[in-house]
Amino acid sequence: MHEFAHSVEPESLSAEKVFIDKFGRVFDYLRISIIENCNFRCLYCMPEKGIQFKKKSHLLQTNEIIRIIKIVSDFGIRKIRLTGGEPLLHPNLEKIIEGASKVSQITSIHLTTNGFFLGEKGRVSYG
Numbered sequence: 001m002h003e004f005a006h007s008v009e010p011e012s013l014s015a016e017k018v019f020i021d022k023f024g025r026v027f028d029y030l031r032i033s034i035i036e037n038c039n040f041r042c043l044y045c046m047p048e049k050g051i052q053f054k055k056k057s058h059l060l061q062t063n064e065i066i067r068i069i070k071i072v073s074d075f076g077i078r079k080i081r082l083t084g085g086e087p088l089l090h091p092n093l094e095k096i097i098e099g100a101s102k103v104s105q106i107t108s109i110h111l112t113t114n115g116f117f118l119g120e121k122g123r124v125s126y127g
Contacts, residue, residue: 018076029079030072034065034096038086039116062092066099073105081110088117 019027036053038046060068069080080100087093088111100109 017074019072026076028076029081030069030077031081031083032065032068033083033085034060034087034093035085035090037089038084038114039089040086040114042114062095062099065096069100069106070103073103078105078107079110080106080108081112083112086114086116087111088113088121093121 021027036051036059040046069077082093082096084090090096097109097111100106
């Protein structure tokens, strides 16, 4: 099992706001599922029995996603991972990434994708 956050004693923390789980691990990352839709039917996000999609009015809007990123950055979140479904299908993915990149405390933005639409998104750099 991999441990993605280090353990600390809550008493040893400074006055800085942080996310700590019940095991004393401090988290500096947040995974945000920005879309339910996917262009594939992998068991990873689409079980054999299917899923009940939410009404669009119940999904986070682009400005709400960016606002959440700003808020959690004040609590020690430094890394954002955008997931889905397939995040490349989100009509405002670029706006979300741009908004997240403008939050000074955010040091890295990651994307979990099947990669199918990367060519359509224009210039892509790897590294």
